[in-house]
Amino acid sequence: MAEFVCKFGTPAGEIQQRVYVADSENALRTQMEQQGYYIFGIQRRLEIGNLFKNALTIQRKKINDKEFLIFNQELASLIHSGLPLLRCLELLKERTDNKEFSVILEDVYSQVKSGNSLSDAFSAHPDVFPAVYTASILSGEKSGTLEQVIRRYLSYVRIVLAIRTKVVSSMIYPSLLLLLSFAVIGLLVGYVIPKFSEFYTGIAKDLPWITLLILHISLFFKGNVVLILGSIVLSIVIVKIYLKSSENARKSFDKFKLKIPYLGNLWTKFSISQLMRTLHTLLAGGIPVVNAIDVAAGAVGNKVLAEQLSTVSQRVKEGEPLWSSLQKTGLMTKMAVEMVKVGEETGSLEEMLKNISDFYDEEIETNLTNVLSIVEPAMLIIMGFVIASVLLAMYYPLFTIITTIK
Template sequence: MARKKDAPNKQQYPMFYWQGMDSQGLEQEGELQALNINFVKAQLRKQGITPGKIRKKKPALFGLGEKKITTREIALFARLLSTMIQAGIPLVQSLNVVAEGTENAALQKIIISIRNEVADGNMLSAGLRRHPEYFDQLFCNLVEAGEKSGALEAMLNRVALYKEKTDRIKAKVKKALYYPIAVLSIGFAVMLILLLKVVPQFEALFNSFNAELPIMTQIVIGISEFIQYWWWSILGLLILIPFLLKKSYKNSEQVAYRIDALTLRMPIIGLIIKKSSIARFARTLSTSFTAGMPLVESMTSSAGASGNRVYTRAIFTARDSIATGQQLHFALKTTRIFPTMVTLMVSIGEESGSLDRMLDKVAGFYEEEVDDAVEAMTTLLEPIVVAVLGFLVGGLVLAMYLPIFKMGSLF
């Protein structure tokens, strides 16, 4: 018996740009993902549109010209779709409106692909699951729960709120990490320019003095000569080390775990990462548990959303304990990385039957803690960074002028 050939994945279909007339004689245009032009015509006729001009869209060269899809755009998509459905607009038409109003071409292509799935009679959650890189398991599960319960607009609104809050907490952590790195990088770039361009000019001047230079000046000149001779090796290491660390973090679970564990031990920043991981865990667990997902399944989604592998591994351990019959608060307590306040709030929620509300309060509390910690760190780091840069650059300049001051005192 001949084996049936597998149908091509719809995500591999080309994109077509079309123009046509609707049933009221109005001109319409849009994009459609299909196997060929005949399928586009058939799909348009099914929607009551008389096809006109149809042409295949050329893909962007090397993916250039397409913006990256952000979490904020995914949240906006969910909120707009929720608003459309709440207004009584059919789902296919709602997806059309949202796609037309989306400026990001990459996201528009995905929404059109999802629209085609729904137009073919599939559930919205099935269309979302075809794009797991943008719609995670929790997103799809909540949408599916909304479809089955008849409360899709409420679930989409809840997903949008969840995405917005988790994106906000991520942005706060990035701000905490990027600010000192950016300022120090600029400072070291200025120092490199001084060492490579300015110090050699002074060195040529000092050689004409034929006098012994101060120790501080000798050290700076030695560093300048070393950088001038080995600049290509230093530049290579500055590029290679971050690249290897990023690749190892992505491909090796053990390396990623150790790096995440190290970040938790860092002063100030480690505390911010701890609080943000707890906030994201509590927010995800509250959202999924409110939607009626089983606790074990909710813990799986929450583990991936924590953003730190130390907490991810601990949450998976707690999930396995819950699967054997333990209560959530006791399972979290045995991991020894969740604060007492968290386990107490969870315990109260379990006893009172309001676990989702208690988790929501935990998430809100730690989100405010992250906000306060980032603001405090920024305020504290500003004078420290300025002092460090002033010491380094000022010390370098002083080292260059010491021999001139010494020569001036002799005359």
């Protein structure tokens, strides 16, 4: 059985909208028509528990993060000014330059105009409006604090984007070093070493083994460069398609990431921070704990943790404390479990969840800085060693020949 929002016309000519419980949409439609009602539309009522499924249907983003932030800032401001919700949506859909988003807002406007709630209208587009956002809107509608809920979600998104920006910024310099390394090695292998090959053609038997090895590798790469690059690109594409199409493959890959020495610890902390911040946002918006866990599972990037959260939700539903349920997953740190326990016992769970996410955000930044402080000089040393080895292997026979001639 499920709840459906039905908009219908009565035999007396009145238009009404009510919520009914039925086995299916077709069954409710048949029942209403038999009673003489004219059906304008039937839509399944939004249930927070179903948002987890919606979150997994996301395929591609039709609006970037900046546009989404601006949309919500303007929506909150318009609501604060006292304008009716329909007028707010009308103004927003008229001013957006994104054609795809404009079409979506047109549909949202039409649904709200026909009597559906804003959360129902947003939930019809899970590829644009995340499950956490839709659940927050639903709680705001029920509590009459829609503006506050939107502003709270904006704060949540800004923090997440700030963390992501810091991580990306930290990786720019190492990425440039890696790119430069490949460029230099490519120049040596594709141009410099083949020139030496032509020079050493007649004395190949007298060359050191390291020189011969580098010459053969260089000639192999030069003769098969298209095949090698094509194979690399094809392999990357196949792996990406496989990870997207197979849930088990994605879960195995996420499990592998958690086991990588040192970096696995960073991944774990990031997943915990993401989970705690999402739970804090949902609980602060008035979402019940069990439903908040279900929605948060869809927002957490790690599939291993997301799968474990389904068991956490079930245990909490059966009356077990949240801290104990999280501890049994084996993925939570001792500190995170202890802080959740204190939050539950003192009635300050929301604040504790925020403190956990803030703590791990700072720790991730510190750990990442420490890793990069080691990786950057290590990459320079490795790059210098490789280039020096190649040049020495190429020039050593030349020096030997010159010495012999003298």
